[in-house]
Amino acid sequence: MTAAATELHATPAPKAASRQALGTTVNIPPRRLDFEFKAEQKPRYFYGNDPFLSSFWNTFSSLLPQGEFFFVRSVRAYRDRITDPTLNAQVSGFIGQEAMHSKEHDSYNKMLVEMGFPVDKLDRDVGKLLKLVGKTLPKSVQLAATACLEHYTAIMAEQLLRDKDHQGMMNDPDILHMWMWHALEENEHKTVAWDLYQQEVGSYALRVFTMVIATVILFSVMAVFQGRMLAADGKLFNFRENLKGFRFLFGFKGLFAALVPKYLDFFRTDFHPNDHDTTALLAEWKQILFAPGGELYGQLKNKAAVGVH
Ligand SMILES: [Fe+2]
Numbered sequence: 650m651t652a653a654a655t656e657l658h659a660t661p662a663p664k665a666a667s668r669q670a671l672g673t674t675v676n677i678p679p680r681r682l683d684f685e686f687k688a689e690q691k692p693r694y695f696y697g698n699d700p701f702l703s704s705f706w707n708t709f710s711s712l713l714p715q716g717e718f719f720f721v722r723s724v725r726a727y728r729d730r731i732t733d734p735t736l737n738a739q740v741s742g743f744i745g746q747e748a749m750h751s752k753e754h755d756s757y758n759k760m761l762v763e764m765g766f767p768v769d770k771l772d773r774d775v776g777k778l779l780k781l782v783g784k785t786l787p788k789s790v791q792l793a794a795t796a797c798l799e800h801y802t803a804i805m806a807e808q809l810l811r812d813k814d815h816q817g818m819m820n821d822p823d824i825l826h827m828w829m830w831h832a833l834e835e836n837e838h839k840t841v842a843w844d845l846y847q848q849e850v851g852s853y854a855l856r857v858f859t860m861v862i863a864t865v866i867l868f869s870v871m872a873v874f875q876g877r878m879l880a881a882d883g884k885l886f887n888f889r890e891n892l893k894g895f896r897f898l899f900g901f902k903g904l905f906a907a908l909v910p911k912y913l914d915f916f917r918t919d920f921h922p923n924d925h926d927t928t929a930l931l932a933e934w935k936q937i938l939f940a941p942g943g944e945l946y947g948q949l950k951n952k953a954a955v956g957v958h
């Protein structure tokens with residue numbers, strides 16, 4: 650387990666239980682699923698059987714255990730100042746959900762290491778970067794960065810929940826389920842860091858300035874890490890395949906091009922994450938995954954605590 654995951658899970662059980670209970674009251678239930686990822690049973694290239702695209706999502710996964718722990722730290726830094734009981738419960742749900750995401754991606758990333766991908770080294774490097782951010786930047790900037798990166802995760806997750814072709818590219822049911830569960834919960838808690846930022850910091854200038862910097866850093870880190878993943882896999886110089894994969898993501902009709910309008914909404918002065926209405930979408934996916942008989946119903950370990958019967 651990474652240092653980040655160890656620290657998160659060192660939290661005493663009663664605290665975890667109260668996070669589950671509080672989060673569930675505001676529809677941000679931290680669901681525990683305990684995925685088991687065994688290298689010998691999983692495809693090396695889970696996304697479209699494609700080395701470049703699979704590496705891209707695996708690189709993204711390499712950022713998550715440390716990244717989500719950074720989100721938790723930045724929100725926790727304001728915890729004592731929250732007086733609104735609803736926001737307080739939402740923060741509990743947020744921390745609980747991100748802790749579970751960190752845990753499951755940590756387990757997934759370990760499988761990637763067994764497959765020979767340098768995800769442990771990427772995790773270590775992103776941890777160092779975020780530690781430096783934590784030591785040097787004011788907590789207001791750290792909360793702004795969390796609100797920015799949560800906007801990314803919310804719009805990417807919404808796209809995955811809506812786009813059947815995108816889902817259909819994943820050729821392993823467990824890996825697909827991990828991403829769909831994560832996507833559902835990212836949208837369940839998408840307002841939390843935003844509302845906390847608006848309430849406790851509120852600066853529009855800081856929000857948009859941080860988004861520009863966060864975007865540059867995110868894509869620079871992703872590019873370097875993707876290069877390291879492809880090099881370790883012996884695929885770095887497969888120019889034709891890599892270009893095809895790059896176009897699939899960033900070309901004119903690519904997945905990220907489709908996200909640009911929603912990304913830009915963040916720069917509106919009057920934007921709120923709920924302007925992207927995902928109410929019906931979340932109800933649909935909760936039904937598909939967690940209703941009795943749903944695809945992950947049997948795997949859900951804390952049914953009662955998260956209001957599933
Ligand atoms: Fe997450």
Ligand SMILES: [Fe+2]
Pocket residue numbers: 747799802835838
């Ligand atoms: Fe999140």
